Amino acid sequence: MVFLRLLGLLFSDVGKDLVRHRGQHFLAVLTLALGLFLAGGGLLLVQGLNRWVSRMETLAKITVFAGEGSLDDTEARLQRDPRFVKVRRVSSEEATKRFLESSREAGLMLKSLGEPIPETLELSLRPDLLAAHRAMEVGESLRSLPGVGDVVVDQERLASLQKTARMLRSALGSLGALLLLAAGFSTGNVIRMSVLAREEEITIMRLVGATEGFIRTPLLVEGAALGLFASVFAVLGLLALWLPLDRGWGNLPPLLVELARLGFFSLRNMAALAGIGMATGGLGALWGFWNTQRTLRQMEAMLQERGA
Numbered sequence: 001m002v003f004l005r006l007l008g009l010l011f012s013d014v015g016k017d018l019v020r021h022r023g024q025h026f027l028a029v030l031t032l033a034l035g036l037f038l039a040g041g042g043l044l045l046v047q048g049l050n051r052w053v054s055r056m057e058t059l060a061k062i063t064v065f066a067g068e069g070s071l072d073d074t075e076a077r078l079q080r081d082p083r084f085v086k087v088r089r090v091s092s093e094e095a096t097k098r099f100l101e102s103s104r105e106a107g108l109m110l111k112s113l114g115e116p117i118p119e120t121l122e123l124s125l126r127p128d129l130l131a132a133h134r135a136m137e138v139g140e141s142l143r144s145l146p147g148v149g150d151v152v153v154d155q156e157r158l159a160s161l162q163k164t165a166r167m168l169r170s171a172l173g174s175l176g177a178l179l180l181l182a183a184g185f186s187t188g189n190v191i192r193m194s195v196l197a198r199e200e201e202i203t204i205m206r207l208v209g210a211t212e213g214f215i216r217t218p219l220l221v222e223g224a225a226l227g228l229f230a231s232v233f234a235v236l237g238l239l240a241l242w243l244p245l246d247r248g249w250g251n252l253p254p255l256l257v258e259l260a261r262l263g264f265f266s267l268r269n270m271a272a273l274a275g276i277g278m279a280t281g282g283l284g285a286l287w288g289f290w291n292t293q294r295t296l297r298q299m300e301a302m303l304q305e306r307g308a
Contacts (some may be wrong), residue, residue: 027224028190030286032230037237039176039263040273042169044238047269048259049165055179055262060130060154062139064121067149074145075121079182083138086124086179092116132159161265170231178279183230187223192292222280223285235270277303 064074071089095117125135132155139153159249245260265273 006081011069014283025190027104028183029230029233031179031186032227032280033233035176035179035183035280036231036234036273036277037176038179038278040234040238040272040302041241042172042176043269043273044265045172045259046165046169047265048262049161051262052161052259060125062123062125062137062142062283063152064134064142064145064148065099065152066118066148067147070122070146071119076140076145077145078121078123083126083129084123085126086122087288088122088124090120090122092119095120104241114140129251130155132156139220149155180276184280184284184287187226187281188288190221190226190288191223191285216286218290219285220282223281223283223288225281226285227277227279227281230281231274234277235265235273239264 063080064071075089075219076086078084094117129135129138135155136153139156140152142148142151242264243262245256246264248257
């Protein structure tokens with residue numbers, strides 16, 4: 001019963017302090033939310049790309065383009081090759097039509113060249129060869145076949161997308177980490193104001209035997225609460241960005257729409273984002289309390305030296 005009363009007093013004290021310094025707290029929450037938004041955006045983008053690449057890997061093909069001569073002998077040879085589960089021949093007319101329909105820019109580029117797409121062979125690999133490095137090895141082995149002009153391996157482009165995703169995640173994650181660091185100091189400065197405003201109260205608590213842990217707990221809860229609010233704002237901001245993409249509003253790039261339709265954050269990811277926000281807020285509060293107490297001790301020591 002006593003524990004519940006103390007817990008109630010703790011949360012009541014935290015709530016009053018949040019309202020009392022709501023302006024400073026709001027700025028700290030916004031700074032935290034911006035850092036979480038960028039870090040979470042990078043995570044969401046990479047998550048979508050990884051899902052898309054995983055799905056596309058099962059559909060990925062090797063495309064063999066005709067060079068000089070016919071693909072008849074090559075087709076017959078590949079039909080007997082155990083590495084492929086399916087070999088499909090695509091005429092020049094069909095390949096050209098597909099390319100023209102892929103995008104307006106592709107159509108303009110093909111018209112400017114004035115040449116149709118050559119006939120191709122679409123090769124579906126065995127499941128055990130779908131990994132990027134193995135598929136590219138198979139593609140290289142086909143370049144020397146008679147009548148082959150060029151070979152395009154879908155897995156190579158997918159690997160390039162994964163590399164781009166990792167670079168984006170690193171860039172956005174680094175920027176998000178810097179903003180979270182700044183947000184931690186911002187939270188700490190807000191907590192410093194709270195500590196200074198309650199210095200007399202804290203002094204009395206020490207005189208009656210309160211431990212440092214008991215004094216710090218409300219401040220840590222306050223910092224964690226700021227981090228939780230920031231996490232909610234960040235998730236809502238990401239959701240507001242994701243919804244238009246998912247519904248395909250406006251003239252949006254098809255790849256972004258496709259990535260958005262693979263899904264939003266899982267509950268685990270949202271919980272992780274909230275945990276990062278709360279940890280940042282709590283650590284910022286701890287730094288603010290420690291820094292304020294150190295400054296006060298230094299001031300007391302200076303006053304004692306002058307008095308002596």
